[in-house]
Amino acid sequence: MKNKLYDIFHRLAAHFGPLHWWPAETPFEVVIGAFLTQNTAWRNVEQAIANLRQASALEPASLLALPRGLLETLIRPAGFFRQKAENLQSFAEILCHRYGGDLAALLAGDLDGVRGALLSLRGVGPETADAILLYAGKRPSFVVDAYTRRLFTRLGLLKGSEGYEAIRTLFMDNLPHEVDLFNEYHALIVEECKTFCRKGAPSCPPCPLLACCPYGQSAVAL
């Protein structure tokens, strides 16, 4: 084992197999999903994206052209629909007007520079920025989310009080900056936390990380 983060990755990969995220047909669809899934279960995002597909609004220009009220209606299942509609059209407007609708152009260049530019956009916080960079831009920026914090706190590798950047730095300082590795690792963390390391009723006995998890061992011992 090169280090604990590798060890955990391999245990998860052995159990769940290759996941090949993100579930989307185009890079811009990844961006839409990244906004829509903010504090929202993916199941609800799928319905919203299906509505956008039905309305042929999964490209920057067509999304931007939708009347705000219609867009709000289409993405309603994903919750927070007013702010998400505003943020999505704000992003689409910048993409269309400053980059000619070319997402790859927006995501090209110095990684930290592009990340900073994304973070300056309305409705783009650190997780959304990293998800866009990694899954839409294939840039090696590790994605941290509530699942990551919960899982690694239970594993004893975090105290639980660390901020986003500190957690991202932990992963980026201890793993090679490879897009495929970051892609799979985040996807595996999400699957692990949906399946076993749930918030309310974790399922520790069958968890693939039980052998290296102090939380799970104490839970099983009860």
Next chain:
DNA sequence: ATCCGGGAAC
């Protein structure tokens, strides 16, 4: 009836 979602802005 409450809780929780692949957060972000204020």
Next chain:
DNA sequence: GTTCCGGGAT
């Protein structure tokens, strides 16, 4: 710490 919001699970 609050607000923004819907939909399935408990």
